[in-house]
Amino acid sequence: MTQQAADGxxxxxxxxxxxxxxxxxxxxxxxxxxxxxxxxxxxxxxxWRHQLPVLAAAGYRAVAVDIRGYGxxxxxxxxxxxxxxxxxxxxxxxxxxxxxxSAVVVGHDxxxxxxxxxxxxxxxxxxxxxxxxxxxxxRGGPRPSEIFAGMGGEEEFYVSYFQQPGRAEAEIxxxxxxxxxxxxxxxxxxxxxxxxxxDPHFVSRGGTLRDRFPGRALPGWLxxxxxxxxxxxxxxxxxxxxxxxxxxMDRDWADLAAFDGAPLTQPSLxxxxxxxxxxxxxxxxxxxxxxxxxxxxxxHILDGCGHWIQQExxxxxxxxxxxxxxxxxxxxPSRP
Numbered sequence: 384m385t386q387q388a389a390d391g392x393x394x395x396x397x398x399x400x401x402x403x404x405x406x407x408x409x410x411x412x413x414x415x416x417x418x419x420x421x422x423x424x425x426x427x428x429x430x431w432r433h434q435l436p437v438l439a440a441a442g443y444r445a446v447a448v449d450i451r452g453y454g455x456x457x458x459x460x461x462x463x464x465x466x467x468x469x470x471x472x473x474x475x476x477x478x479x480x481x482x483x484x485s486a487v488v489v490g491h492d493x494x495x496x497x498x499x500x501x502x503x504x505x506x507x508x509x510x511x512x513x514x515x516x517x518x519x520x521x522r523g524g525p526r527p528s529e530i531f532a533g534m535g536g537e538e539e540f541y542v543s544y545f546q547q548p549g550r551a552e553a554e555i556x557x558x559x560x561x562x563x564x565x566x567x568x569x570x571x572x573x574x575x576x577x578x579x580x581x582d583p584h585f586v587s588r589g590g591t592l593r594d595r596f597p598g599r600a601l602p603g604w605l606x607x608x609x610x611x612x613x614x615x616x617x618x619x620x621x622x623x624x625x626x627x628x629x630x631x632m633d634r635d636w637a638d639l640a641a642f643d644g645a646p647l648t649q650p651s652l653x654x655x656x657x658x659x660x661x662x663x664x665x666x667x668x669x670x671x672x673x674x675x676x677x678x679x680x681x682x683h684i685l686d687g688c689g690h691w692i693q694q695e696x697x698x699x700x701x702x703x704x705x706x707x708x709x710x711x712x713x714x715x716p717s718r719p
Contacts, residue, residue, distance in 0.1 A: 394412065395410050395411070395412045395435055395436075396410065396411050396412070397409075397410050398410075398411065399455065400476070400477055400480035400481070401476065401480060402451075402457075402472070402473045402476035402477060402480070403469060403472050403473060403476060404451035404456060404457040404459060404464070404469070404473050405457030405459070406455075406456060406457050407448055407449065407450075407451065407456045407457070407473055407476070407477055408428070408448070408449040408454050408455035408456045409428065409446050409447060409448045409449070409477060410428045410431075410435065410446070410447050411435075411444060411445065411446040411447075411481075412435045412436060412438070412439040412444075412445050413435075413438060413439025413440070413442070413443055413444050413445050413717075414439075414442075414444055414717050415442045415443045415444050415716050415717030416442075416443055416444065416486075416487065416708075416714045416715070416716065416717070417443075417444045417446060417478065417481065417483045417485070417486040417487070418438055418443045418444065418445050418446065418486065418487045418488075418489060418708065419446050419448065419474060419477065419478065419486045419487070419488045419489070419498075419509075420434060420435075420445065420446065420447040420448070420489050420490075420494075421448060421450065421474070421488065421489065421490035421491070421494035421495075421497050421498050421501075422447070422448075422449075422450065422453075422490075422491060422492070422493075422494045423490070423491045423492020423493040423494045423495070423516070423517075424492055424493050424625055424626075424628065424629075425563060425566065425613075425617065425622065425625050426453075426491075426492070426613070427449055427453055427454045427612075427613065427616050428447035428448060428449050428454065429447075429609075429612055429613065429616075430447075430491065430691070430693065430694060431445075431447040431693065433693060433694065433697035433700075433701065434447075434693055434697070434700070434701060434704065435447060437701040437704075437705065438701075438704065438705065438708075441705045441708070441709070441716055442715075442716025442717040443708060443716055443717070444481075444717075446477070446481065446486075448473075448474075448477060450470060450473070450493075450494070450497070450628075451464070451465065451469070451470065451473055451624065452465060452620070452623070452624020452625050452627060452628070453616070453620060453624060453625060454616050454620060458620065458621075458623075458624045459624075462548065462627050462630055462631070463631065463634060464627075465624065465627035465628050465630070465631050466631040466634045466635055466638060467496070467497065467500050467631065467634075467635040467638065467639065468500075468504065468635075468638050468639075470497050470500075470501075470628075471497070471500055471501045471504050471505060474488065474497070474501045474505075474508075474509075475501070475505055475508050478508055484508070485507075485508055485509070485510050486508065486509060486510070487509070487510060487511045487512070487513070487708065487711065487714060488501050488502060488509045488511075488512050488513070489512070489513035489514075489515070489652075489704065490512075490513070490514060490515065491515040491516055491517075491692065491693060492515075492516050492517055492661075492690070493517075493628055494515075495514040495515055495516060495517040495518075495519075496517060498512050498513070498514060499512060499514060499519045499647060500639070502647055502649050502651075503642055503645060503647055504639075504642070506648070506649060509649065510649055510650075510711075510713070510714070511649050511650040511651065511652075511678075511711050511714065512647060512649055512650075512651050512652075513651065513652040513653075513654075513704065513707065514651065514652065514653045514654075515653075515654050515655075515692050515693060515700070516654075516655055516656060516659055516661050516662075516690055516692050517661050517665070518653060518655065518661070518662075518665045518668040518669050518672075519647055519651075519653070519668065519672075519675055519676055520665060520668040520671075520675070521642070521643070521644045521645055521646065521675055522635075522636065522639045522640070522642050522643050522644070522645070523643050523644050526633050526636055527542075527632040527633060527635075527636055528543070528546065528632065528633050531543045534585075535585045537587075537588065538585040538586060538587055538588070539585060539586045539587075539588065540584065540585055540586075541584050541585065541586065541592060542629055542632070544586045544592065545626050545629040545630065546629065546630055548623070548626075548627075548630065551592070551622065551626055552621070552622055552623055552626065554591045554592065554593060555622050556621070556622070559614050559617050559618050559622075560610065560611075560614035560618075561593075562593055563610065563613050563614055563617065564599075564601060564605075564610055565593050565596030565597065566592070566593075566596065567601075567602065567605055567610075567613075567691065568596065568597050568600065568601060568602055568605075569583040569595070569596050569597055570583070570659070570660075570689050570690035570691065571602035571604070571605070571689045571690070571691060571695060572602070572656065572658045572687055572688055572689035572695060573602040573603055573689075574597050574600055574601070574602045575597065575658065575689055576595065576597055580595075581595050582595070583595040583596060583597075584660060602689075602691075602695070604691065604694045604695050604697075605694070646674060646675050646676065646677055647675065647676050647678065648677055648678050649678050650678045650679075650680050650711055650712070651676045651678050651679050651680060652679075652680055652681055652682075652703065652704070652707045653669070653672070653676070653679065653681075653682040653683070654682075654683045654684075654685065654692060654700060654703055655669070655683070655684050655685070655692070656684070656685050656688035656689050656690060656692050656695070656696075657684050657685060657686050657687065657688060658687065658688060658689045659688070659689050659690045659692070660690070661690065662684060669682065680707055680710060680711075681703070681707060683703055685699055685700075
């Protein structure tokens, strides 16, 4: 299926390609060096809708995937099928299915971790890595479940809340659209709770995440049309595949033991939001970039921006991405 791009840069083409998951759905636009775009939770390829035509116009083959468990991609029933190494192999399979040997990989939120680990585990395939919202932090320390269990005091950190299969689903499934609206609003600069309000990343004992979502107002980047798209995707697919990513963090910690403390040496980019909790909680990871990202080309914190960075501030993110890509060695854009 193809659809004409609104700005006339060509067509955005929907494809299904074979991978270890079974199939991955992707949307591609443009010709030139391959740039693989990997979304986070709870999103889809659609979170890159502002980037696809711009990257295509700049001379790149921009490809946004639905991660396994999302959208029209396969949804394995085995919880362990959502471990990080499986997702890395999905990315490798996408590159090869598109007839390419290598790609630049860019990820947001969980996609940033998937992109980073793709570059770490398969540097022969992923020649540069861009990270949005979530900084790179090498594998190390105690098991993630132990770290998260110690956060929040009397409250429960959302990652711990997501661990038990079926628990978060029971909160979300009765009203997927309403839950998504609240979750997106809670982490958006315009609509996030005030600093003195209860933190929406934590759950009171016996409560739910949505107890702390803000009111009904949607942030400016999220209109009814955009919300309808996201809701439609998750109403069809359910949330279990997406949540299973969180339920594999201890498996990832064990699987990636050989990479303990390993830096990412490829040329890299980081862009975070000044109002995003990921930026403040992981400030030490950003400070460690001289050691952990020795190939870092540039790092940026966007004022007045929350977590959904490429949707909240698309023009600024597009400029940073295209400037970075243009400066990468061996990644000259394709020109008419």
